[in-house]
Structure formats: structure tokens, C-alpha cells
Amino acid sequence: MTGLRLFCFCVVPLLLLGTAEEVENPRRDRSHIESTLKLKEEKPADDYSAILQRLRKIYHSSIKPLEQSYKYNELRQHEITDGEITSKPMVLFLGPWSVGKSTMINYLLGLDDTPYQLYTGAEPTTSEFTVIMHGPKLKTIEGIVMAADSARSFSPLEKFGQNFLEKLIGIEVPHKLLERVTFVDTPGIIENRKQQERGYPFNDVCQWFIDRADLIFVVFDPTKLDVGLELEMLFRQLKGRESQIRIILNKADSLATQELMRVYGALFWSLAPLINVTEPPRVYVSSFWPLEYQADTHQDLFSKEEISLLEDLNQVIENRLENKIAFIRQHAIRVRIHALLVDRYLQTYKDKMTFFSDGELVFKDIVEDPDKFYIFKSILAKTNVSKFDLPNREAYKDFFGVNPINSFKLLAQQCSYMGGCFLEKIERAITHELPDLLGSIGLGKKSSVLSCDKTGCGETPKNRYKKH
DSSP states (O other), X not given: OHXXXXXXXXXXXXXXTTOHHHHHSOBOOOHHHHHHTTOSOOOOXXXXXXXXXXXXXXXXXXXXXXXXXXXXHXXXXXOOOHHXXXXXXXXXXXXXXXXXXXXXXXXXXXXXXSTTXXXXXXXOOOOSEEEEEEOSXXXXXXXXXXXXXXXXXXXXXXXXXXXXXXXXXXXXEOOTGGGTOEEEEOOOBOTTSOHHHHTSOHHHHHHXXXXXXXXXXXXXXXXXXXXXXXXXXXXXXXXXXXXXXXXEEOOGGGSOHHHHHHHHHHHHHHHTTTOOOSSOOEEEEOOOSSBOOOTTSOXXXXXXXXXXXXXXXXXXXXXXXXXXXXXXXXXXXXXXXXXXXXXXXXXXXXXXXXXTOOHHHHHHHXXXXXXXXXXXXXXXXXXXXXXXXXXXXXXXXXXXXXXXXXXXXXXXXXXXXXXXXXXXXXXXXXXXXXXXXXXXXXXXXXXXXXXXXHHOTTOOOOOTTOOO
């Protein structure tokens, strides 16, 4: 089966070569891509292994014990693996069908008319989640192989079932950019298709990739601006990830100036109800494909927009370690808040229980109306936690429906003579160990911004990619 898929990739150029459009339009110069992404620099690769090993040790010794003790994974469905800690930055491509996601990947990597290019066309062409990563030679990897390999960061995808793994494919390509980043191409959104027809939980799989992406390109084209139920669901899943999202209005040179202005406004009109934030994601307007821009269009604008997007991508690559440490620290903050809340639920339950009490009724009263017992308010009052980082109250009804309150221990009991206390260890990681690790990679004063003394351990994360 692998050989069959490889054959399909190899024959694509024969099908796409020689169209009249390519004859009429010469290919544009790619030097700006190579210079902006520093693909020709012959500098030795930075050895991040020591820092990543230290980060892995902090996670396993200071964060994971509390995470497992209070079953955080069952609340957030986000289990961090060693492969995820050491993985390269991930760039995720989302959007409606045939808006140019695969074409954009081909263009950025210069894969057009090569045996490596992704198949493109006017009809819906990508039916799989395609992971494009670096390898010594062209190679396709089946989803079941990717999920079975614990050294990769994709092993947790096995939980979505065999039907999904058949729709997951990896492609290894010998390309310098892929030495530093991994691209993920996704099936286009088709509004009249129900999720059940895909045969796997499409939204859950998208959420898995969204949670791990360092940069998310949501691509549109001038003919597909309508927002349906599936696209609306996707943007709900993107809530809280606005700093990683980039909106791309592709195929912009297919429009005259006046039409482009109208389409740009229509795009904002369609997306405004879905992105309810003070600072909306950056929007790039250009045409990401290898042919020259159409005549009598804003070629200078499109070129500058493309370079700006490449700078965004390069910044994610350059800040790989900083972003990884920030991600682990943000995860640690959420684990800490979850543990504090479970501890508070448990303490309230113990305080309300008497010899004649029905334990089930007592806890049902607490979990149905936590505000009556000041569960969440007490966390804000006694600990350095931001109200914006508190989980949804409703989530704990489901959480305790599966995990009985008596199955947990109080935080004060989670201590040992040799190992110390779980809470103290995770707080030390948040306030000292992770900021110190960030300082050790040459950020100097920037490491202080991660200190709880300055910002509070629960402060909403800033846009790491915004230029100042």
C-alpha cells in the first residue's frame, strides 16, 4: 500500500505539467523565500538536546506527578509525550476545500513539478491529514506506523481509531526548511458533509493538532467566504489560540482592486462573529503559488504581504525553544489550577460531611452549585491565579461524574520525605526552573517576564509573535 501511495505522488507532475496557464505566466523568483527563511545559510545546526533534556526532566519530575495524581488528562484530553517536548515547531493549514492549502505548501517548499509535490486541483483533493516532515529521502509513512512509533509525537493519535489512522499519512522530504519545521495539511471543510460521513471524529482530530500547533494558517479564497456550521465549529475550537492564528486571503491577484476591497471587507464581516477578541488575528492578502502575479494587480502589496508572512514563520522557527518552554509552563499552570480546584472540592466535601450525611447527595449539592460554597472564588482569593485561567465550571460536573471525589487525596497529603510535596515542586517549576531554563538560552532579561512575582502565574499568555 505504501508503494501505491508513493506512485501517486510521483505521477502528479505528469498530470499537471503543460497547462496553458503555466505557459502564459512565467514562474516568480523564489530568492525572497530562501533569504527570509535563511535556507542558504551554511551555519551549524544549534544543539538544543541538552536544554530539551532538561525541559523533559522538569516535566517528568515536577509537573507530571501532579498531572497524573489529579487526572488532568481526563479534563483537558491533552497528554504531553516526550516526542512532543522534543518535536519541531508545527505549522497547521486549515480552511475550506480547494482554497490553496496544498498549493501553498508546495510553493513554500518549492515542490512544484517535482516528485515530492502534494496533489492539487479545483475539486476537493486532500482527504487525509498529511504531515510533511524532514527525511533523508522521499518516503511515505502510513498512519498506523506513525502512531506506533513512540519516538514521534503522533502516537496519541491512535486513540481516534483505525478509520482515522487510514486517513493519516506522513511524507518525508529532504528539504532544509523541514529540518526546522513540520507542516500539516488538513482535509478541506465541506459544509454539506456531516462529520459522521468522514468515519472518524474530525473535530476532535483537528483539536488535537490545534493544541499542538505553533502557527495556524486559516486559508480562504475569494469564492469561499461563507461560514457554515463546520467552519463555525472550527473557530470555536480556535478560541484562546488567537496569537497563533493567521488568516490568509489567497488567490488575491485573481481580483481587480475594487473587487479585492469588497472581498476583504466581506471576509471580515463573515469572521467577525467568530473571532470576538480585542486584537484580531493578522490577515495576509496575497497569492501563494509559483506563477507570477496577474497583470494590473497590486503586485508590490502581495509581495510585501508574502515576505511578512515568511518573517512570521521564521520567527516561530527561531523561537522554537522559547515557545516550547512557554508551552510547558502554560501547561504546568493549568495543571496547578486544576489540582487546587480538586483539592478545594475535596476539602469542602470533607467539611460538609457528618456521620449522618449521604455522601453522594452532599457532593452533588457542591458540584451543582460550586459558587454557593465559594469553590472558585476561594482559589482566586488565596492563590496567585487569574480568573481568566479558571476552567469552565460545567467541565467539573463531567469530570467528577467519571472520577469519584473520594478517589483523590488532599494536596497536603501529596508529600513524601524524599520527594517533597507535589504542589511545591510544580510551583518551583513555574516560578524558577522554567524561567531559569529560558534565561540559559540567552534571553537575558526576557526570562524575568515568566516570574510569578511580576505577572502572576495565571496571567493570560501574550501574543508571542506580535512585533513590537
